[in-house]
Amino acid sequence: MNTNDDYYLGREFDSQSGKTSNRPLLYDPNDLTTHAVVVGMTGSGKTGLCLDLLEEAALKQLPALMLDPKGDITNALLHFPNLAPNDFLPWLNADQARRDGKTIEQAAADTATMWRNGLHSWDIGPDRIRKLDESVQYSIYTPGSEAGIPVSILASLKAPNISWQENRELLREKISGTITAILGLTGMQDIDPVRSREHILLANIFEQSWSQGKDLDLGELIMQTQSPPFEKLGIFDVNTFFPEKDRFELAMTLNNILASPAFQSWIEGQPLDIHSLLYTQDGRPRHSVFYIAHLNDQERMFFVSLLFSAVETWMRTQSGSNSLRALIYFDEIFGYLPPVGNPPSKETMLRMLKQARAFGVGLVLATQNPVDIDYKALSNAGTWFIGKLQTDQDKQRLLDGLVGAVGGLDRSQYDTLISSLGKRVFLLHNVHEKQPILFQTRWAMNYLAGPLTRAQIPALNVMANAEITTPVTSKPAHPVSVPTEPLIEPTAPQLGEVREKPPIEIGLKTRPTVPRQIMEYFLPNNLSLTQSAKASERTLPSTARSLGLLYRPVLLAQVDVRFLNRKYDLNSLKQCSILVHEPDRRGMVHWDDYQTKPIKPSELDHQPAPGAYFEALVEPFSDSSMIRSMERDFQDWAYRTITVTVKANEKLAVFAGPETAQDEFLKMCKDAADEQCKQESQKVDAAYDKKIDRALDKLKREERELEEDEAEHAQRKREEGLSHAETVLSLFSRRRRSLSSSLTKRRLTDKARADVEESIEAIEELEAEIEELKNEEEKALEEIAKEWEVVAEDITEIPISPYKKDVNVAMFGVAWFPYHIIEDQVQTIELPGFEVKLIG
Numbered sequence: 001m002n003t004n005d006d007y008y009l010g011r012e013f014d015s016q017s018g019k020t021s022n023r024p025l026l027y028d029p030n031d032l033t034t035h036a037v038v039v040g041m042t043g044s045g046k047t048g049l050c051l052d053l054l055e056e057a058a059l060k061q062l063p064a065l066m067l068d069p070k071g072d073i074t075n076a077l078l079h080f081p082n083l084a085p086n087d088f089l090p091w092l093n094a095d096q097a098r099r100d101g102k103t104i105e106q107a108a109a110d111t112a113t114m115w116r117n118g119l120h121s122w123d124i125g126p127d128r129i130r131k132l133d134e135s136v137q138y139s140i141y142t143p144g145s146e147a148g149i150p151v152s153i154l155a156s157l158k159a160p161n162i163s164w165q166e167n168r169e170l171l172r173e174k175i176s177g178t179i180t181a182i183l184g185l186t187g188m189q190d191i192d193p194v195r196s197r198e199h200i201l202l203a204n205i206f207e208q209s210w211s212q213g214k215d216l217d218l219g220e221l222i223m224q225t226q227s228p229p230f231e232k233l234g235i236f237d238v239n240t241f242f243p244e245k246d247r248f249e250l251a252m253t254l255n256n257i258l259a260s261p262a263f264q265s266w267i268e269g270q271p272l273d274i275h276s277l278l279y280t281q282d283g284r285p286r287h288s289v290f291y292i293a294h295l296n297d298q299e300r301m302f303f304v305s306l307l308f309s310a311v312e313t314w315m316r317t318q319s320g321s322n323s324l325r326a327l328i329y330f331d332e333i334f335g336y337l338p339p340v341g342n343p344p345s346k347e348t349m350l351r352m353l354k355q356a357r358a359f360g361v362g363l364v365l366a367t368q369n370p371v372d373i374d375y376k377a378l379s380n381a382g383t384w385f386i387g388k389l390q391t392d393q394d395k396q397r398l399l400d401g402l403v404g405a406v407g408g409l410d411r412s413q414y415d416t417l418i419s420s421l422g423k424r425v426f427l428l429h430n431v432h433e434k435q436p437i438l439f440q441t442r443w444a445m446n447y448l449a450g451p452l453t454r455a456q457i458p459a460l461n462v463m464a465n466a467e468i469t470t471p472v473t474s475k476p477a478h479p480v481s482v483p484t485e486p487l488i489e490p491t492a493p494q495l496g497e498v499r500e501k502p503p504i505e506i507g508l509k510t511r512p513t514v515p516r517q518i519m520e521y522f523l524p525n526n527l528s529l530t531q532s533a534k535a536s537e538r539t540l541p542s543t544a545r546s547l548g549l550l551y552r553p554v555l556l557a558q559v560d561v562r563f564l565n566r567k568y569d570l571n572s573l574k575q576c577s578i579l580v581h582e583p584d585r586r587g588m589v590h591w592d593d594y595q596t597k598p599i600k601p602s603e604l605d606h607q608p609a610p611g612a613y614f615e616a617l618v619e620p621f622s623d624s625s626m627i628r629s630m631e632r633d634f635q636d637w638a639y640r641t642i643t644v645t646v647k648a649n650e651k652l653a654v655f656a657g658p659e660t661a662q663d664e665f666l667k668m669c670k671d672a673a674d675e676q677c678k679q680e681s682q683k684v685d686a687a688y689d690k691k692i693d694r695a696l697d698k699l700k701r702e703e704r705e706l707e708e709d710e711a712e713h714a715q716r717k718r719e720e721g722l723s724h725a726e727t728v729l730s731l732f733s734r735r736r737r738s739l740s741s742s743l744t745k746r747r748l749t750d751k752a753r754a755d756v757e758e759s760i761e762a763i764e765e766l767e768a769e770i771e772e773l774k775n776e777e778e779k780a781l782e783e784i785a786k787e788w789e790v791v792a793e794d795i796t797e798i799p800i801s802p803y804k805k806d807v808n809v810a811m812f813g814v815a816w817f818p819y820h821i822i823e824d825q826v827q828t829i830e831l832p833g834f835e836v837k838l839i840g
Contacts, residue, residue, distance in 0.1 A: 005029065007056035009049070010122075013438040015420045025439035027053075027383075029060065029324050031432050032362030035353060037378055039370050039398060040387025045424035047072045048448060049385060049441045050329065050366055054287065055079075057327050058136045059128075063278035063285040064327040065311065067304060071293045071451030073331050077138045077460045078447040081130040083116045085109040090459065091449040095643070095799060111447070118443040129445050137286045139466035140457050141270060141277075143303045144295055147454040148461055150269025151290070156306045158215040160313045167316060173347060174309045175206040180344035181305040184298050185625070186253050191344075197242050198250055201225065204233060218258045218267070225251040260623050261585040272306060274314035278326055294454045296629055297335075304336055305344040311361070312348055321360030328352075328361060334369040337377055346374075353380040370394050375401025384429040388421045395419070406431070453640070506821055507550050507613035514617070515624035519813030521556050522605040525549060525833040529820045532831040540822060540829075547821040549612040549833060553621045555580040555589070555630070556815035558599060559638040562806040568646045568655040570800060575810075576642055578634070579836060581817070585619040587626040591637045597837040601811070608816055621814050631812045639807045646798045651791050652676065665795065673792035680784050688777035692770055699766040706759035717749050 006026035013020050036053075040046035054076055057064055066073050080087035085108035097107035119125070142148035156178055164171060176193050179202045183191050193199045205224045209216050225247055233241040257263050270277070277288045290307065292300050311328060318325070330336070336345040352363060357380075365381070367373055371394060384402065389395045395418055403409050406429070417427050417436060428437045452460070460466075514520040533540050557578040563570055575598040583589050608614075620626040647656045647665045652672045656665045818833035 005060065007053065007060075008442065009052050009056070010424075010426075010439045010441040013425050013440045015417065015438055020440045025428070025437065027056075027428075027430075028432065029057070029062065029362075030322070031383055031430060032324050032327065032364065033322070033357045033360055034382030034431065035357070035363040035365070035380060036383035036385065037381045038364065038366040038385040038387075039368075039389070040385075040426070041368055041390040041394070043423065044368075044387035044389075044421075045426070045441055046366060046368065046387050047075075047331075048424065048444050049387070049426060050331070050364070051076060051444045051446050051448070052441055053364065054327075054329060055132055055445050058132055058285075058287055061135050061285045062324060062327055063136070064287045064329060065274075065277060065307070066287065066289045066329040067307070067331060068289050068291050069293055069300060069332045071291065071453065073289055073329070074140055074291060074452040074457065074460060075444075075446050075448055075450075076287060076289060077140065077464050078449055079129050079132050079445050080115075080447065081126050081133055083112050083119075083126065083129075085112040088112050088115070088447060091447060091452075091456075095801060098799060115443075115447060119445065122442040124443065124445060132445055135285070137280050137284050137466070138289070138464040139286060140289045140291050140461050140464075142291050142294065142454065142457060144263075144266050144299055145454060146265050146269075147294070148291055148457040149466060150265045151303075152267050152269045152271045153303075153306055156272050156310060157217055157221070159210045159213050162313065162316055164211045164213075170312070170316060171210060172203075172207070173351070174313060175203050175210070177305050177309050177344050177348050179203055179206065181302040182254075184344060185257055185302050187298070187624075197246075200233060201228065201242050201247070201250075204228070204230065218254070222251050222254045222258065225254065256623070260626065261619050265586070272310050274310050291454070291457060293451070294629070294633070296625065296632065298625070299629075301336070301344055304330075305348065308345060308348040308352060312352060315352075315356060315359045315361055318359050320358050323360055324362050325360030326362070327364060328356075329364045329366075331366050333365045333367050334372060337365070337374050338372055339374045339376075346377075350377050353377060370398040370401070373401070375404055379404075379406065382431040384427075386418055386421070386427040386429065388423065388425070389418065402429070453636075506547055507615050509613060511551075511608060511614045511816075512553075512617040512622075514814045515622060515627065518624050518627050519811065521811065521813060521815040522551075522608050523554075523556075523599075523815050523817050523834040524603060524605045525609055525818040526603075527831075527833050527835050529822070529831065532820055532833060535835070536831055538829075538831065541824045543824040544822045544829070545824070547823050547828075549609050550615065550819045550821050550830070551608055551612055551816035552581070552615045552819060553617055554815050554817045555583050555621075556599075556811055556813060557591075557631070557634050557809070558811040559635065559642070560808045560810045561638060561642050561802045562808070563644050563657070563800055563802055564806065565646070565800060568648065568657075568798070568800070570644070570646055570655070570657050572644050572657040572659065574642060574644055574658075576638060579815070579817075583620055583630070587620045587623075587630045587633075589630065589633070591634060592641070595839040597839060599811075609818065612818070613821075614816070617814070627813065631809060634812060635807055635809050638809075639802065639804050642807075643799045643801050646800055648796050648798050649791070649794060650796065651794060666792075669792045669795065673788040676791075677784055677788035680788070681781050684777065684780050684784065688773055688780075692773050692777075695766055695770045695773065699763060699770070702759055702762045702766060706756065706763060709755040709759050712755070 005028075007029055008024055009027050010025045011020045012023040012025055038046055038050055040049075051073070054064060054066065054073075066076070068074060078091060085105070088111045089104060089108035092104060092107050092111065094104050097104050100107065102110070119129075140148040141151050143151040143153075160167075160171060160174070162171075176199075179199050180191050180193065182202070183196075183198055188196075188198070191199055193203070202221070202225070205221060205228060206216065208229050226244075228238050228247075231237055278286055280286060290303070292303060295303065308328075333349075336343060337349050338346070349363075352361070356363060363381075365378070370389065378401070384406075386398065389398065395415070398418075399411055399414060402414070403411055409429075414427070414429075414436065417438060421427060421438075424441045426439060426441065428439060430437075527535065529540075529546060555578070557580075559576050561574045561576070563572045563574065577596045577598045578589075578591055578594045579596050580589055580594045620630065644658050646658075647660060647662070648654070649669045649672070652669055654665075654669050654672050656668065660668075820831040820833050822829040822831065
């Protein structure tokens with residue numbers, strides 16, 4: 001191998017010792033022409049490995065397209081050559097920093113240090129990061145959204161720039177995939193290209209145009225759906241095969257998509273032109289990330305199918321190549337290449353896996369779900385990166401698929417190796433190598449911030465100097481005019497606002513139909529006309545007359561967020577309600593601006609008031625896909641935004657949820673502190689009692705010794721006096737006593753007196769010691785009491801975020817908001833019939 005061209009992915013790992021060796025794991029990028037599969041559970045290091053692979057591709061100036069369904073691969077733009085704390089700061093989680101007891105600035109400094117040390121341990125310096133930043137142009141595209149660079153799908157409807165006669169089979173497959181994706185947007189599922197009338201009709205329209213080198217756009221497709229450019233389909237005439245009335249319904253369905261303001265972001269922006277997505281206008285390679293986390297399942301399938309189809313068509317225009325020309329990375333293939341079923345993406349992906357090698361296009365497919373993928377399709381993959389798996393079932397399914405797909409494997413060896421895998425340790429199976437290799441992934445040069453949200457993408461593109469390489473707007477498609485009843489669309493007031501305007505038609509007598517699968521609610525008319533006027537501080541004109549109630553559609557959203565935390569003894573429910581009177585027609589809502597007090601479902605009406613009028617439904621209320629997308633956005637907002645604060649005394653391990661008042665919590669802390677103080681005081685009492693008892697025992701012994709010493713001293717004094725008297729008398733008798741005997745008695749008396757004095761001194765010392773111990777005990781108890789008093793007042797507040805599974809959208813849909821309509825000779829007045837209790 002030429003190590004200058006190889007990818008540095010990590011270092012080999014010794015499973016016996018459980019340690020990483022000094023041997024680098026170098027991977028030949030040309031092996032990717034036989035494609036690669038990356039499998040690993042959440043937390044296995046799969047994302048880090050994939051970013052390592054993409055970093056190496058960028059360093060070798062290999063262009064890449066990256067599909068990002070979760071938001072992780074946007075991290076490919078987070079490389080900071082200076083490794084300065086301010087570089088990391090915008091991408092850190094401020095709530096997590098607070099939980100860790102740090103300011104956001106401290107967390108940024110710690111992260112910068114960690115990244116610098118981590119890269120240094122893998123022999124990666126700032127120069128390599130700088131080279132990564134300069135090697136390719138990074139851009140983030142957001143199909144169906146203007147958060148990043150929008151993508152126009154119109155290029156997918158244009159006639160491909162290859163011969164129809166020579167590529168008829170390929171182009172028919174492209175047509176089939178494109179139509180299946182388009183029909184999927186309308187809500188149709190399990191579309192059979194052979195049995196579906198809709199698919200057959202649209203496929204023939206495409207073939208009629210493309211075979212003649214003519215481009216299509218959505219507007220033309222809709223018009224030709226109503227009036228096909230051919231008279232027969234098979235042996236039947238068009239009207240027999242697909243009656244005009246039914247074709248009109250299909251055209252209306254397609255037109256609803258095109259007419260939706262939210263769909264405009266699908267037809268404006270960067271055309272889905274693969275060459276311009278792989279290279280800038282001056283030939284610089286690009287790494288283009290397609291962020292699709294914000295799309296619903298149908299929209300994701302639609303875009304993924306179109307992208308793979310566009311890549312395949314571009315690939316066919318290239319010359320053959322034995323070396324790697326471009327990389328296509330898909331961060332999660334679950335649902336797009338299933339073992340059972342035939343979603344629109346699958347056929348194109350299968351063809352790419354089989355044929356892309358000849359054109360130097362490598363696919364890297366990643367998944368954390370090894371159970372539901374088509375291993376037969378992945379038999380064309382020459383490289384497998386296998387990380388830690390969640391369950392033994394996952395491992396056995398992977399081994400089943402791997403043995404069937406690759407063949408010739410020692411299953412027991414692979415079973416043992418996979419079982420030994422830890423975090424960031426992967427098993428590399430490469431058909432170009434003789435043996436499987438264990439390795440630990442290197443430290444990623446990009447900061448692994450985790451999934452980024454749509455709101456963070458603009459800043460990423462600005463940081464990367466991302467730009468569109470072709471004209472932004474393509475406008476060959478226009479909604480088809482469909483006759484409708486004239487509707488009045490006055491400017492909507494804010495919730496609870498009084499509206500005055502010239503006399504108008506009130507509205508529709510028939511309630512508009514809310515889209516299928518979208519919930520419908522009726523806000524109660526709980527304010528009489530008089531109450532509403534009083535609440536609005538209005539005096540009604542004497543000439544005013546009531547025209548009845550008018551219901552206007554508003555968006556009602558309510559979420560129940562359960563907070564459970566054993567550590568903090570937290571079990572709390574928090575509700576949040578939203579009422580949006582006139583949401584942006586593209587479905588964009590700043591949820592924080594529309595919070596109201598929670599609405600009980602029992603407070604809602606089951607039906608509108610009799611004889612009421614209704615305003616027509618317009619986008620987004622008339623678009624079920626947009627409403628569902630908004631619901632997901634609302635749930636995501638609730639998950640990221642709604643928190644509760646736990647009152648905490650960490651030292652006492654006393655915690656309380658938001659339901660507990662401050663005074664009550666203070667009392668809880670004081671009671672706990674008193675108990676701790678009592679226990680500690682008892683220990684101190686017991687310790688000092690032992691010391692004092694020992695001193696008292698000594699004192700009693702000394703007092704007994706004193707009594708004995710005093711008695712002996714008295715005895716010695718008597719003996720000394722007697723001996724002295726005898727010695728004097730002996731001077732006058734013939735039997736004289738020795739003087740030395742008197743002296744001995746005197747010495748014994750002195751010794752006895754000294755013993756008495758020593759005992760008195762010892763007693764005095766012991767009494768002083770006991771008194772000092774009592775003083776020390778009293779002081780210690782006072783300090784303990786003061787200490788626990790301070791501890792009892794050491795109260796903090798800890799913000800707690802919910803788990804995503806505990807965020808439940810209780811209500812979301814179209815709600816009818818009642819207004820009293822008053823008219824006099826001068827003006828028409830609308831007064832709210834429902835009392836809105838706003839928050840903030």
